[in-house]
Structures are given as structure tokens and as C-alpha cells.
Amino acid sequence: MLDYKLLAALAAVVEQGGFERGARALGLTQSAVSQRIKLMEARLGQPVLMRVTPPMPTATGRRLLNHVQQVRLLERDLQTRVPAVHDGAPQRLRIALNADSLATWWAAAAGDFFIRREVLMELIIEDQDVGLKRMRDGEVAGCVCAAERPVAGAKSIALGAMRYCGVAAPSFIERHFADGFDGKRLSQAPAIVFGTDDRLQHRFAQQLGARDPLIHHLCPSAEGFVKLLESGLGWGLVPRLQVEAELEQGTLLELAAAHPVDVALYWHYWRQGGELLGDLTRHLRQRAGGWLVAPAGA
Secondary structure, three states, rough: OOOHHHHHHHHHHHOOOOOHHHHHHHHHHHHHHHHHHHHHHHOOOOOOOOOOOEEEOOOHHHHHHHHHHHHHHHHHHHHHHHHHHHHOOOOOEEEEEHHHHHHHHHHHHHHHHHHHHHEEEEEOOOOOOOHHHHHHHHOOOOEEOOOOOOOOOOOEEEEEEEEEEEEEHHHHHHOOOOOOHHHHEEEHHHHHEOOOOOHHHHHHHOOOOOOOOOOEOOOOHHHHHHHHHHHHOEEEEHHHHHOOOHHHHHHOEEEOOOOOOEEEEEEEEEOOOOOHHHHHHHHHHHHHHHHHOOOOOO
């Protein structure tokens, strides 16, 4: 039988990003948590963690963390049916989500579900192209990302597509495209990029004939991204949902209105995730379409 105290120590270290923070979350000393991890590894005869900063699970550690996520969800179902086993602690649901979804449709689509079910939301923000890694590592119960294929033990459903448009401030356009917009000049006009995994601007520029590499600033904040665009610092791709007011007011202008970029989004969830995760999946299937569009060619 698995020792769930040891599994809880492993999950806390990975989820909290370190032994000290993991110990604090469990109300234990760092030494006690370290001993639990070592005991687990001794019993299994192989490591479950790579001692890097932050600690990363090994392949075996990922399998154990995937199991922990699903057990937590099944325990929630049991506590609902047998209140006597409830320890009084609020239920948390850890979800990996891209920043643009958080800045636009997520709260409106999912917020009422968490209120009604009295579940605490814990969001891990990742770029839509890499969010599935959190699922693979067993750190989250669900994930919204651009990857269609689920990890082992999980399923995925299509939610719709986030429509992005290339925009810039009037002052930026006047400086860099005074003689008219030319897609080939984009590689020489500084872009704003969310992070090193963000390739949206690159794909948009290549579609319009620009060459790599792009000159770009880095801004890992959805709200700050728009502020920098309005300041005239650079051009960038943003969800149309996020900048409708700015486009109407003229503080931002579209660079190529005929060339939007649609990024398909998928909801990933564990097969053995219990009723709570199943209900959230049905809720998102019904509600996300109110804000997302059908992917091009669908």
C-alpha cells in the first residue's frame, strides 16, 4: 500500500517549489519533509525528485503526483457523500491556465462554478504552448492550453479558439510605418513578447513576410503587455476580447485586420478525476463558447 503521508510530502515540495515552502504548507519541519522523501525513495529503490531549484519530479515522481491529483479529487466525492470523513479543510483545485485566458474569459466562464461548489481555485499561469507540462508533471488537476493531445491518463476537449489581432499605438505606427504598413518591416520594428515560449508574434510576422529574428521586449504580464503597447514601445498580438475598448477609442490600431491569429484552446482533465472535475468539464464545455470563436477551418 502507498503511504499517503509520503505522497503528500512529495506533492507539497513540487507544488510549493521547494522543501522549505512545502514543509510550511504541511505544518512540518524541513527536515521531516526531507526524511519522508528519502524514505519514499528508499522503499521504491529509485529517486522521485531531482534536487534542482525548484525541485522537479523524476518520471516515477510524475506518476506518483498524477496519482495524488486524482486521489484528491476522488476524496472530494467521498467527503460529499460521507460528511463524517471531511476534515474541515477547504477543497482546492489546481489548474494550469494561460495568462490571456485569465485576463479575458476565464473568470466569467468558470467563476460561478467555484462559488457554487465552494471550491478554492489555485491557478498556475503558463503560456498556452507549454501549460500541459504542469499536467504531465502531476502538479495540476486540469489545464487550459493549445495542445490537443492529452497526457497518459487524461482526456481533452476543444473549448474554442482565442482570436488575436496585431496592434500598436498610433505613435508607434507613425514612427515605423509612416509610409504605410509593410509586413516585411515588422522584423525591424520592436515587438512585445509575453515570454521566451511565446511564439505568436513570430508566427504573425512570418505570415506577413517578415524575417526572423524579431527585435522584441519581454513582458510577462497580460495587463502590462497592453499598457506597453499603448505607450508606443512596440507592437504585439493580443486577444481581441482584451482590447475592444482600446480599439474603439483609437489608443491602439490594428496592423493587419485581415490577418487575425486564432489559437485553439483545449481543456485537459484526469480520466479518474471524480464528479467535481467532471462537472467542471461540462460547465466549461457549455460556457467557454460564449467568449471563444470556432477555430479557422472548423
